[in-house]
Amino acid sequence: MKIDFFSAKPYDKLFFDRFNLTYGFDLEYHDTHLGPDTVDIIKDATAICVFVNDKLTADVIEVLSKKGVRIIALRCAGFNNVDLDAAKKFNVAVCRVPAYSPEAVAEHAVAMLLTINRKTHKAYNRVREQNFSLNGLMGVNLFGKVVGVIGTGKIGKAFINIMAGFGCKILAYDIYPDADLIGKGLNYVPLEELFQKSNVISLHCPLSKENHYLINKKTLSLMKPGVTLVNTSRGGLINTLDIIEALKTKQVSALCIDVYEQEEGLFFEDLSSDIIDDDIIQRLMSFPNVLITAHQAFFTEEAMAEIAEVTLDNISKLNENRMPGNAPVMLT
DSSP: OEEEESSOOHHHHHHHHHHHTTTOOEEEEOOSOOSTTTGGGOOSOSEEEEOTTOOBOHHHHHHHHHTTOOEEEESSSOOTTBOHHHHHHTTOEEEOOSOSOHHHHHHHHHHHHHHHHHTHHHHHHHHHTTOOOOTTOOOOOOTTOEEEEEOOSHHHHHHHHHHHHTTOEEEEEOSSOOHHHHHTTOEEOOHHHHHHHOSEEEEOOOOOTTTTTOBSHHHHHHSOTTEEEEEOSOGGGBOHHHHHHHHHTTSEEEEEESOOTTOTTTTTSOOTTSOOOOHHHHHHHTOTTEEEOOSOTTOSHHHHHHHHHHHHHHHHHHHTTOOOTTOOSBOO
């Protein structure tokens, strides 16, 4: 059985080759994204394995079906880049990795929050230049602060546990409140109340049509002046132009993002010798109170191992017309 990988990096090959020893699939890696312009390179594949910035439009899925591809395996949790209606129409199964080391993403969100608050990234560079001054490095205690968590799935839960350990007061919002968390005393509140009362807001929800641009001019106006925002979920949750305006007016005192709506062709690439023509990301990077990482929150050894193992297991079971244990997005 042949599997074509897209948006493949050396670390993908390392982990998937290791776990493929159990399965013996024929793996072919492509560093290019999958989309309408690249789908024709697929030959004799039963399955394809894609990542967050590959575009599985209806046209692409129709071509996949004609080429004999029966399985689309996402090596990530989100599936907003796949036209599920088209997959169903053309009888292509879709699976994903819904929970790979949620602690990895939660810990990265906390690391970004601590970094932007205590300015350790600036202190590191200063000291390397023999500048030991503390001017401009003042932060605030997180202890006692109100932290709003939007999305209380596995990653949100892990983030809540860490922030509770810092002595923070947690407010949560989710369209499906978790009974276990409620039983432990977690305070679920309406979204508007969370916006109004939180000193820090962290996003841990999937992207959908309903919550696209959840953070926008209107919702930003509801927040406490000087709020800190953290997004390790999906770039489309934030209207970037609106957040830039909120940074300029100091309604938002700090922004940490590991995702960006226009990250395709930007994140995961080495552009250090190129001129980046995205004026919006350049504007964001010009703010001293904005911290950007390039979609690395998931990137730990534990997470990569789980992604490879679960993805190959999903494909193996679907190929044998068996339901994977961690239910795919859609199975036909």
